[in-house]
Amino acid sequence: QKEVEQDPGPLSVPEGAIVSLNCTYSNSAFQYFMWYRQYSRKGPELLMYTYSSGNKEDGRFTAQVDKSSKYISLFIRDSQPSDSATYLCAMFPYQGGKLIFGQGTELSVKP
Amino acid sequence: DAGVIQSPRHEVTEMGQEVTLRCKPISGHNSLFWYRQTMMRGLELLIYFNNNVPIDDSGMPEDRFSAKMPNASFSTLKIQPSEPRDSAVYFCASSWGTDEKLFFGSGTQLSVL
Numbered sequence: 001q002k003e004v005e006q007d008p009g010p011l012s013v014p015e016g017a018i019v020s021l022n023c024t025y026s027n028s029a030f031q032y033f034m035w036y037r038q039y040s041r042k043g044p045e046l047l048m049y050t051y052s053s054g055n056k057e058d059g060r061f062t063a064q065v066d067k068s069s070k071y072i073s074l075f076i077r078d079s080q081p082s083d084s085a086t087y088l089c090a091m092f093p094y095q096g097g098k099l100i101f102g103q104g105t106e107l108s109v110k111p
Numbered sequence: 112d113a114g115v116i117q118s119p120r121h122e123v124t125e126m127g128q129e130v131t132l133r134c135k136p137i138s139g140h141n142s143l144f145w146y147r148q149t150m151m152r153g154l155e156l157l158i159y160f161n162n163n164v165p166i167d168d169s170g171m172p173e174d175r176f177s178a179k180m181p182n183a184s185f186s187t188l189k190i191q192p193s194e195p196r197d198s199a200v201y202f203c204a205s206s207w208g209t210d211e212k213l214f215f216g217s218g219t220q221l222s223v224l
Contacts, residue, residue, distance in 0.1 A: 043215030
């Protein structure tokens with residue numbers, strides 16, 4: 001079993017839809033959680049960074065962490081074609097610990 | 112800042128040849144990471160350096176892979192000899208200290224025929 005599980009998709013939604021992307025993990029030591037966005041033929045770029053359980057908002061993006069269920073989510077409101085990319089969750093147990101990435105979910109937002 | 116710079120963007124080589132990938136991290140960052148990305152395995156950490164010193168190379172698949180960081184502004188990842196199963200996108204990333212907010216380069220697409 002992988003330490004971090006993420007549905008690879010692809011996920012296709014119409015413009016304006018709410019998108020939910022999810023990851024589950026098995027290692028209860030993970031404390032820091034991130035979401036990276038990767039456009040085609042580009043490197044991943046950091047989108048959201050959270051530490052504690054609960055929600056963190058940044059514009060149209062909300063990151064949610066549920067440590068008791070070992071489950072994290074990224075919500076995208078009012079999705080746009082420019083949001084079409086692969087979204088990777090990532091997590092690590094402590095400062096300096098090894099960062100583990102999910103497989104990535106490919107998202108396509110249709111105009 | 113120009114960000115993390117990798118070269119070449121694309122590399123096509125024949126099995127058995129030596130391949131050298133290059134990376135210039137963001138100025139001021141003191142941690143550097145080499146990742147490999149494939150459809151099957153996703154993004155895998157190969158090795159990372161802190162203050163130019165290799166800290167964890169447990170992800171390096173075989174002795175055919177080696178990495179160096181001679182100074183704070185340059186690193187190389189070498190594969191010798193290369194094999195078709197090494198075909199992947201290789202990313203370099205850098206960060207400040209133990210803050211795991213990684214900044215990635217655009218990657219090198221390696222094809223070994």
